[in-house]
Every structure is written in C-alpha cells, then in structure tokens.
Amino acid sequence: MKCRGRGLFLVFLLVLFFNSGLSAETGEFEVDQFISPDVCGDCHTDIYSQWENSMHNLSHRDPVYEAVSAFLLKGLSDKDEIAEAESCVKCHTPVGFVTGNPKKRSDDLNKVPDIAKQGIQCDYCHSAVSVEKMYNNGLQLSPGHGEDDPGIKRGPFDDSESDFHDSEFSELHTKADICGTCHDVKHVVFKTDLETTYQEWKKGPYNSRNPKKRITCQGCHMYQRPGVPATGSTERPANPGYASDDGPERDHIFTHYFVGGNGFIPGNFKDKEKTIMAEQRLKNAASISIDSKKIRKGKLKIKVTNSGAGHYLPTGLTDFRQMWLEVTVKDGKGKELYASGKLDKNGYVPEDAVIYNTIFGDGKGNPVVNISKAREVIKDKRIKPLKTVKETFKLPKGLKGDLIVKVRLLYRSAPQKLLDMVLGKGTISFPVITMTEAETKI
Ligand code: HEC
Ligand code: HEC
Ligand code: HEC
Ligand code: HEC
Ligand code: HEC
Structure with a gap:
C-alpha cells in the first residue's frame, strides 16, 4: 500500500511538472x-x-x-x-x-x-x-x-x-x-x-x-x-x-x-x-474594387486589399471573428438577380459566403468549435498586410439590360450561431459593420 501511495504521489508530481506550462x-x-x-x-x-x-x-x-x-x-x-x-x-x-x-x-x-x-x-x-x-x-x-x-x-x-x-x-x-x-x-x-x-x-x-x-x-x-x-x-x-x-x-x-x-x-x-x-479603425482597414468586364458571361471579379492593418485581416481570434463579402446584382428596376453573403433569417452568415477566417480541426480533418480540441489548422483564409486577394463569383449567364453591382466588406466580432449556442438564442448580437463598399452600374 505504502509503495502504491508513493507511486501515486510520483504521478501527481509528474502531472504538476507537465502542466507547468500553465x-x-x-x-x-x-x-x-x-x-x-x-x-x-x-x-x-x-x-x-x-x-x-x-x-x-x-x-x-x-x-x-x-x-x-x-x-x-x-x-x-x-x-x-x-x-x-x-x-x-x-x-x-x-x-x-x-x-x-x-x-x-x-x-x-x-x-x-x-x-x-x-x-x-x-x-x-x-x-x-x-x-x-x-x-x-x-x-x-x-x-x-x-x-x-x-x-x-x-x-x-x-x-x-x-x-x-x-x-x-x-x-x-x-x-x-x-x-x-x-x-x-x-x-x-x-x-x-x-x-x-x-x-x-x-x-x-x-x-x-x-x-x-x-x-x-x-x-x-x-x-x-x-x-x-x-x-x-x-x-x-x-x-x-x-x-x-x-x-x-x-x-x-x-x-x-x-x-x-x-x-x-x-x-x-x-x-x-x-x-x-x-x-473608425475598421473603416480604414481595407479597400475593394469590382471588375465587371465578364459579368455578362457569368463572372464577377472582386479585389480586396488589406490597406490599413499591420497584421492579417482579420487577426486575433479568427475562428471567431467574421469578415466576409456581400455581393448583390440587381436589374435597372431594383429586382435582385443574384446575391451572396447575405445574412439569413437567423442572422447567420450562409455557408457558401466568401469569408476570411480560420477553422481548427481535431487532427483528422474534422472541424472543431472548442479550441481546447484544436490539434490542427484546417483553413486559414485571410489577407496579409498590404496584400490584395482576388475573388471570382459565378453569376447566372446571359444577364441582360442595366445591371447594378454592389459589394460590401462586412465585419462582425462573433458569429451569431456561436453566441446563440453559448449564451442562448438572441441574448447578444454583435453589430455588422460595413468596412468598405463599392458599386458599379453596367
Ligand atoms: C497593455 C499594456 C499597458 C497597459 C495596460 C497600460 N500601459 Fe501605459 N504604456 C504601455 C506602453 C507599451 C507604453 C509606451 C509605448 C511606446 O513607447 O511605444 C506606455 C506608456 C505609458 C506612459 C508614458 C506616457 C505615454 O503615454 O506615452 C505612462 C505615464 C503610462 N503608460 C501610464 C499608464 C497608466 C496610468 C495605465 C493604466 C491606466 C497604463 N499605462 C496602462 C503599455 C501599457
Ligand atoms: C499599420 C497599423 C497597424 C499595426 C502596425 C498594428 N495594427 Fe492591429 N489593427 C489595425 C487595424 C486597422 C485593425 C482593424 C482591423 C482588424 O480588426 O483587423 C486592427 C485590429 C487589431 C486587433 C483586433 C482584431 C479583431 O478583429 O479582433 C488586435 C487584437 C490588434 N489589432 C493587435 C495588434 C498588435 C498586437 C499589433 C502588433 C503586433 C498590431 N495590432 C499592429 C492596425 C494596425
Ligand atoms: C502622485 C502622482 C503619480 C501617481 C500616483 C502615479 N504616477 Fe506615474 N508618473 C507621475 C509623474 C509626475 C510622471 C512623470 C511624467 C513625465 O515625465 O512626463 C510619471 C511617469 C510615469 C511613467 C513613465 C515612466 C518612464 O520612464 O517612461 C509611467 C510608466 C508611470 N508613471 C506609470 C504609473 C503607474 C503604473 C502608476 C500606478 C501604479 C503611476 N504611474 C502612479 C506621477 C504619478
Ligand atoms: C496568451 C494569451 C491568451 C490566452 C491564454 C487566452 N486568450 Fe483570449 N484573447 C487573447 C487576446 C490577445 C485576445 C484579443 C484578440 C482579438 O481581439 O481578436 C483575446 C480575446 C478573446 C475573446 C474575444 C472577446 C470578445 O469579446 O471579443 C474570447 C471569447 C477569448 N479570448 C476567450 C479565451 C478563452 C476561452 C481562453 C482559454 C481557453 C483564452 N481566451 C485564452 C489572449 C489570450
Ligand atoms: C497580458 C496580456 C496582454 C498584453 C501584454 C497585451 N494585450 Fe492586448 N489584449 C489582451 C487580451 C486578453 C485582449 C482581449 C480582452 C477581452 O476579451 O476583453 C486584448 C485586446 C486587445 C485589443 C482589442 C481587440 C479587439 O478585438 O477590439 C487591442 C487593440 C490590443 N489588445 C492591443 C494591444 C497592444 C497594442 C498591446 C501592447 C502595447 C497589447 N495589446 C498588450 C491581452 C494582452
């Protein structure tokens, strides 16, 4: 018994030692x-x-x-x-x-x-x-x-x-x-x-x-x-x-x-x-431009530049922070012909939006929400300082008549889905900030 007690004590010491990083x-x-x-x-x-x-x-x-x-x-x-x-x-x-x-x-x-x-x-x-x-x-x-x-x-x-x-x-x-x-x-x-x-x-x-x-x-x-x-x-x-x-x-x-x-x-x-x-900080962090030359062939190109942040955009807790593109194409009468990145009725960013963030994985390629389980980074799509990224959106082909393209770069400090899960539905919602926007008429 004595011996076992000592063994346990040793294990205890070892645990203390290996936890010493904390x-x-x-x-x-x-x-x-x-x-x-x-x-x-x-x-x-x-x-x-x-x-x-x-x-x-x-x-x-x-x-x-x-x-x-x-x-x-x-x-x-x-x-x-x-x-x-x-x-x-x-x-x-x-x-x-x-x-x-x-x-x-x-x-x-x-x-x-x-x-x-x-x-x-x-x-x-x-x-x-x-x-x-x-x-x-x-x-x-x-x-x-x-x-x-x-x-x-x-x-x-x-x-x-x-x-x-x-x-x-x-x-x-x-x-x-x-x-x-x-x-x-x-x-x-x-x-x-x-x-x-x-x-x-x-x-x-x-x-x-x-x-x-x-x-x-x-x-x-x-x-x-x-x-x-x-x-x-x-x-x-x-x-x-x-x-x-x-x-x-x-x-x-x-x-x-x-x-x-x-x-x-x-x-x-x-x-x-x-x-x-x-x-004011967010509104002076990025710029965007629209290339609509191929729009009638079903292609819309957008460039996003990190013009103001000294680190990636976004940075910090980027499994949490949300920065994404919202794109709409309307005809001359204001009827929406195409949309991407619009919040759904729950206030969630749709799965197929172009979003700049990080996703952690469990070591086997499956995404994890709890960072305690983060054994790997499976996605890191963000913009380096002073760098520009290009995104291509696939639109319906053969769009005719007047077209109005509007693009907004949006930011929110936390996903509504996560806040709903952690705090209860609708308890807190972070505002969506327009970092920058661009519009063009064709
Ligand atoms: C996160 C760390 C941090 C905290 C918290 C912080 N400071 Fe500072 N403080 C700094 C740094 C760093 C500098 C110098 C920046 C440099 O030289 O680039 C500074 C500079 C100063 C100076 C010199 C004058 C100036 O502002 O340039 C004073 C005085 C000062 N801090 C007082 C305070 C007081 C009082 C508080 C609390 C109310 C405080 N600091 C909280 C990091 C901090
Ligand atoms: C050239 C200017 C610049 C420099 C240098 C800079 N930052 Fe920033 N920082 C920004 C701007 C602009 C934002 C707002 C955009 C954003 O959130 O990334 C920001 C945002 C942040 C945020 C909030 C990120 C978020 O969205 O939650 C943190 C944290 C931060 N900076 C820390 C730092 C630290 C630490 C350093 C140095 C290692 C640093 N910054 C250097 C400009 C700068
Ligand atoms: C009784 C007044 C007083 C109190 C209380 C006080 N300070 Fe100061 N502190 C000063 C003065 C005066 C200066 C000199 C300012 C200057 O040189 O421009 C100073 C300078 C500083 C500096 C600059 C030092 C350097 O060499 O760059 C820092 C940092 C600082 N204080 C931090 C603090 C912190 C932290 C506290 C609280 C724990 C504090 N002070 C409490 C009066 C005070
Ligand atoms: C090494 C230092 C460090 C440790 C350890 C740390 N954090 Fe943080 N935490 C930060 C920094 C720095 C930020 C700000 C980053 C940003 O704004 O994107 C932050 C921001 C946060 C935020 C965002 C708060 C808000 O209102 O936007 C949450 C939530 C958070 N941390 C949770 C945690 C949890 C949970 C743990 C432990 C599992 C933890 N942090 C451990 C440094 C740390
Ligand atoms: C002791 C650790 C610590 C140090 C040192 C520290 N930070 Fe932080 N910082 C944090 C944590 C933790 C948070 C998030 C706090 C929260 O959740 O409310 C934070 C938040 C911030 C934010 C706000 C981020 C946001 O989302 O809006 C900025 C900006 C920032 N820090 C810049 C700095 C700068 C600049 C320095 C150096 C002068 C510095 N920090 C030093 C731990 C630290």
Missing part, C-alpha cells in the same frame, strides 16, 4: 504588491480615462469571454484539452494569475481579488521587465511593494520623474514584443497556433528596417484617438501633451484606448466613444 508563474507574487489602476489614475488622469472600459480593462469581466470560456470547459475529459480550457486566466486575469487567484479558469471568477478584476492594467504592464517566450504571455515582472513602496514604473522616457514612484526607460515598452507575447496564442499542449497577430506583423511589411516604413503595434494602436483612426492607410500624427497631471509637455503621449475591431463590448459598459473608434 502554472509556472502562478502565485509568484503577493497581491498587495500591485497598485490599483485607480491610484495611477489620480495623477495620470487622461491615460486612465482612455484605458477605462478598454478591452484590456475588461479582459476579465468581458461577458463574451466569460461565457465562451465557461462553455469550453463543459464536457471535456482529455487532460490535454482540459489544460487548454483552464489556461485562459493567464492573459485575461493576469494580476490574479501571477498572485495565485485564480490559478485556472474553473476557479470562481467572482472570488478573485478586486484588483485582478481590473484586467490588463497599469501596474501589470509597467512592471514588465522582459519576455521569456514570445507566446502565451511570457512577460516577466518586477513589481514594487504596494502604495508605500511602489518601486520602478517602466516606460518610454529616460528623464521622467515622479514623487510617487521611480521611473526607468524600458526598451521593451517601445517594442512590439510587449504586445506580441500575449497576442500570439498557442494551444498549451498541442502547440497549435490559435492567435498569431504578432507573427503576422513580424513577417509583414510594417516590421521594416527602414524607420520611415516601420510601424510597431504601438505606432497604430497607441496613436489612435477620437477622430484619428491611425491605421496603415491614414495619417498617424503625434499626440503632444502631458503624461501626468504635473510633468513636462511631451512631443508625443502614447494613447491607451487599445481599440481593435470590437466596439460592442466597451459600448456595453457605456463607453460609446470606443464603439465609434472601433468603427
């Missing part, structure tokens, strides 16, 4: 080492109000994340799949994770310390000192010891002084790496690429040696402000001002709205400004 840094720090964003906000008023209700601030409370992550855990029995389904909190509740509560997704998310509920926050990012690996959040931290001894806050200035905290220039904060380590996500066991925003940027034209062409993540996302979409196809003017309520005027203050394509979640927390900013 739990290596959990509990590394004490929760009172971290300072609440509210305290930072006392002096950094503007930056705080930009960050408040951003996707980063909401990463733990985001109701779609909460529901999806709970859903993924249901009915799993394979330990590798469970390890993935438990891993979410490392990025979505990072202060909680490094202080040991929550350790895993199935812990009670309501019982985590209040500071952890504030998501990806000031003292987390500004305590970062290095990156251990460029995926699954490899940030290494050196926080202070709470408000009485705040320690060093690291950032872009080499001459910054504050009575409250020490300051230090940090090259890491000026590089895409600080973003990339969380914005590249791999399955913790199968190592399937689940999100590849950083890799896409790294291999793309914006990671150029030529300083005139080089744009980091910060160069677009931390230049954006209301009225300034700051994409690859729009101006990205500097934002002169003050980093703190008292301090010198600076040539550029990096903004902290962290807006991508999702304006709905911030909007749900009553932050309409970010809803508009997300639309």
Whole structure:
C-alpha cells in the first residue's frame, strides 16, 4: 500500500511538472504588491480615462469571454484539452494569475481579488521587465511593494520623474514584443497556433528596417484617438501633451484606448466613444474594387486589399471573428438577380459566403468549435498586410439590360450561431459593420 501511495504521489508530481506550462508563474507574487489602476489614475488622469472600459480593462469581466470560456470547459475529459480550457486566466486575469487567484479558469471568477478584476492594467504592464517566450504571455515582472513602496514604473522616457514612484526607460515598452507575447496564442499542449497577430506583423511589411516604413503595434494602436483612426492607410500624427497631471509637455503621449475591431463590448459598459473608434479603425482597414468586364458571361471579379492593418485581416481570434463579402446584382428596376453573403433569417452568415477566417480541426480533418480540441489548422483564409486577394463569383449567364453591382466588406466580432449556442438564442448580437463598399452600374 505504502509503495502504491508513493507511486501515486510520483504521478501527481509528474502531472504538476507537465502542466507547468500553465502554472509556472502562478502565485509568484503577493497581491498587495500591485497598485490599483485607480491610484495611477489620480495623477495620470487622461491615460486612465482612455484605458477605462478598454478591452484590456475588461479582459476579465468581458461577458463574451466569460461565457465562451465557461462553455469550453463543459464536457471535456482529455487532460490535454482540459489544460487548454483552464489556461485562459493567464492573459485575461493576469494580476490574479501571477498572485495565485485564480490559478485556472474553473476557479470562481467572482472570488478573485478586486484588483485582478481590473484586467490588463497599469501596474501589470509597467512592471514588465522582459519576455521569456514570445507566446502565451511570457512577460516577466518586477513589481514594487504596494502604495508605500511602489518601486520602478517602466516606460518610454529616460528623464521622467515622479514623487510617487521611480521611473526607468524600458526598451521593451517601445517594442512590439510587449504586445506580441500575449497576442500570439498557442494551444498549451498541442502547440497549435490559435492567435498569431504578432507573427503576422513580424513577417509583414510594417516590421521594416527602414524607420520611415516601420510601424510597431504601438505606432497604430497607441496613436489612435477620437477622430484619428491611425491605421496603415491614414495619417498617424503625434499626440503632444502631458503624461501626468504635473510633468513636462511631451512631443508625443502614447494613447491607451487599445481599440481593435470590437466596439460592442466597451459600448456595453457605456463607453460609446470606443464603439465609434472601433468603427473608425475598421473603416480604414481595407479597400475593394469590382471588375465587371465578364459579368455578362457569368463572372464577377472582386479585389480586396488589406490597406490599413499591420497584421492579417482579420487577426486575433479568427475562428471567431467574421469578415466576409456581400455581393448583390440587381436589374435597372431594383429586382435582385443574384446575391451572396447575405445574412439569413437567423442572422447567420450562409455557408457558401466568401469569408476570411480560420477553422481548427481535431487532427483528422474534422472541424472543431472548442479550441481546447484544436490539434490542427484546417483553413486559414485571410489577407496579409498590404496584400490584395482576388475573388471570382459565378453569376447566372446571359444577364441582360442595366445591371447594378454592389459589394460590401462586412465585419462582425462573433458569429451569431456561436453566441446563440453559448449564451442562448438572441441574448447578444454583435453589430455588422460595413468596412468598405463599392458599386458599379453596367
Ligand atoms: C496568451 C494569451 C491568451 C490566452 C491564454 C487566452 N486568450 Fe483570449 N484573447 C487573447 C487576446 C490577445 C485576445 C484579443 C484578440 C482579438 O481581439 O481578436 C483575446 C480575446 C478573446 C475573446 C474575444 C472577446 C470578445 O469579446 O471579443 C474570447 C471569447 C477569448 N479570448 C476567450 C479565451 C478563452 C476561452 C481562453 C482559454 C481557453 C483564452 N481566451 C485564452 C489572449 C489570450
Ligand atoms: C497593455 C499594456 C499597458 C497597459 C495596460 C497600460 N500601459 Fe501605459 N504604456 C504601455 C506602453 C507599451 C507604453 C509606451 C509605448 C511606446 O513607447 O511605444 C506606455 C506608456 C505609458 C506612459 C508614458 C506616457 C505615454 O503615454 O506615452 C505612462 C505615464 C503610462 N503608460 C501610464 C499608464 C497608466 C496610468 C495605465 C493604466 C491606466 C497604463 N499605462 C496602462 C503599455 C501599457
Ligand atoms: C502622485 C502622482 C503619480 C501617481 C500616483 C502615479 N504616477 Fe506615474 N508618473 C507621475 C509623474 C509626475 C510622471 C512623470 C511624467 C513625465 O515625465 O512626463 C510619471 C511617469 C510615469 C511613467 C513613465 C515612466 C518612464 O520612464 O517612461 C509611467 C510608466 C508611470 N508613471 C506609470 C504609473 C503607474 C503604473 C502608476 C500606478 C501604479 C503611476 N504611474 C502612479 C506621477 C504619478
Ligand atoms: C497580458 C496580456 C496582454 C498584453 C501584454 C497585451 N494585450 Fe492586448 N489584449 C489582451 C487580451 C486578453 C485582449 C482581449 C480582452 C477581452 O476579451 O476583453 C486584448 C485586446 C486587445 C485589443 C482589442 C481587440 C479587439 O478585438 O477590439 C487591442 C487593440 C490590443 N489588445 C492591443 C494591444 C497592444 C497594442 C498591446 C501592447 C502595447 C497589447 N495589446 C498588450 C491581452 C494582452
Ligand atoms: C499599420 C497599423 C497597424 C499595426 C502596425 C498594428 N495594427 Fe492591429 N489593427 C489595425 C487595424 C486597422 C485593425 C482593424 C482591423 C482588424 O480588426 O483587423 C486592427 C485590429 C487589431 C486587433 C483586433 C482584431 C479583431 O478583429 O479582433 C488586435 C487584437 C490588434 N489589432 C493587435 C495588434 C498588435 C498586437 C499589433 C502588433 C503586433 C498590431 N495590432 C499592429 C492596425 C494596425
């Protein structure tokens, strides 16, 4: 019996060891080492109000994340799949994770310390000192010891002084790496690429040696402000001002709205400004053109260009995000002769639409919805930065008379089908945003 007990203990140790990809840094720090964003906000008023209700601030409370992550855990029995389904909190509740509560997704998310509920926050990012690996959040931290001894806050200035905290220039904060380590996500066991925003940027034209062409993540996302979409196809003017309520005027203050394509979640927390900013970002990301020369022979050609995103279009959670083409051909009287990509009565994108997304598989070529089961990528159809793709639509042959062709590139943060499944039919529906459109009369 004794021997068997020891054997079990060994198995237990081994399990701990092999799961260490998930739990290596959990509990590394004490929760009172971290300072609440509210305290930072006392002096950094503007930056705080930009960050408040951003996707980063909401990463733990985001109701779609909460529901999806709970859903993924249901009915799993394979330990590798469970390890993935438990891993979410490392990025979505990072202060909680490094202080040991929550350790895993199935812990009670309501019982985590209040500071952890504030998501990806000031003292987390500004305590970062290095990156251990460029995926699954490899940030290494050196926080202070709470408000009485705040320690060093690291950032872009080499001459910054504050009575409250020490300051230090940090090259890491000026590089895409600080973003990339969380914005590249791999399955913790199968190592399937689940999100590849950083890799896409790294291999793309914006990671150029030529300083005139080089744009980091910060160069677009931390230049954006209301009225300034700051994409690859729009101006990205500097934002002169003050980093703190008292301090010198600076040539550029990096903004902290962290807006991508999702304006709905911030909007749900009553932050309409970010809803508009997300639309401005999406509306300056792509362009389309119609080639209707062969339309009477039954062929319509459309070109789509990723003109504004620093990574693939779309990027991030692209098994989830939807970007697709809606095409209609009408006659002179407005009668519809052909349509593709129109939402059905449930609000679902039809199966045969031209859609830019990713589909994961179970290792045998069958699609899976639960990313915990993602053993392979079976489809990755997206548009690289500054690249153009061509699509051909087959129309009925012999179309006569006046024709009006209308094409829209549409975006939605999540499929209605999935939301209906996870949250119950009709509970949430993300708006469909027109990124760009084109029309031609023949
Ligand atoms: C390595 C860091 C990391 C881990 C681990 C991680 N995520 Fe995320 N998650 C992200 C990033 C980055 C985004 C934003 C990407 C985008 O906008 O497309 C995101 C976005 C999401 C969203 C979209 C939220 C919305 O409202 O649009 C959901 C849902 C989500 N994650 C679920 C999960 C679940 C479930 C897990 C665990 C199985 C998980 N994530 C693990 C980094 C991570
Ligand atoms: C996701 C990580 C992240 C979060 C969260 C974050 N920051 Fe920053 N912050 C940065 C980065 C990166 C820079 C520098 C960008 C560069 O140099 O390219 C920066 C710059 C700054 C600066 C220098 C002035 C400026 O904006 O250029 C201050 C001050 C600052 N942040 C304070 C805050 C405060 C206060 C909060 C919380 C309300 C916060 N940050 C949240 C990453 C973050
Ligand atoms: C009592 C006021 C005060 C509080 C509270 C405060 N700061 Fe600051 N902070 C300042 C001042 C002043 C500066 C200098 C601004 C400048 O140099 O332009 C500064 C600069 C910074 C910088 C730039 C450092 C660099 O070298 O680039 C960062 C990052 C920063 N603060 C983060 C934080 C974070 C995170 C918190 C909360 C944990 C915080 N601050 C709380 C006053 C404060
Ligand atoms: C600690 C991990 C982490 C770091 C570091 C991080 N992010 Fe994020 N980011 C996330 C997660 C998780 C989400 C999704 C949050 C949610 O579901 O609400 C997100 C969301 C975003 C979004 C909104 C996406 C959307 O769909 O609208 C943008 C934009 C973004 N991050 C940019 C950045 C930039 C730029 C940096 C670097 C300065 C950065 N992130 C650093 C984890 C991180
Ligand atoms: C040249 C400008 C530019 C650069 C550089 C850039 N982005 Fe973006 N980003 C955009 C635009 C435009 C969008 C909106 C279109 C979209 O959703 O892809 C966007 C969207 C996003 C989204 C939301 C994607 C979604 O649809 O859910 C995330 C997350 C993001 N960016 C993160 C990053 C990170 C991390 C980096 C650096 C590795 C980066 N971005 C570099 C312009 C840029």
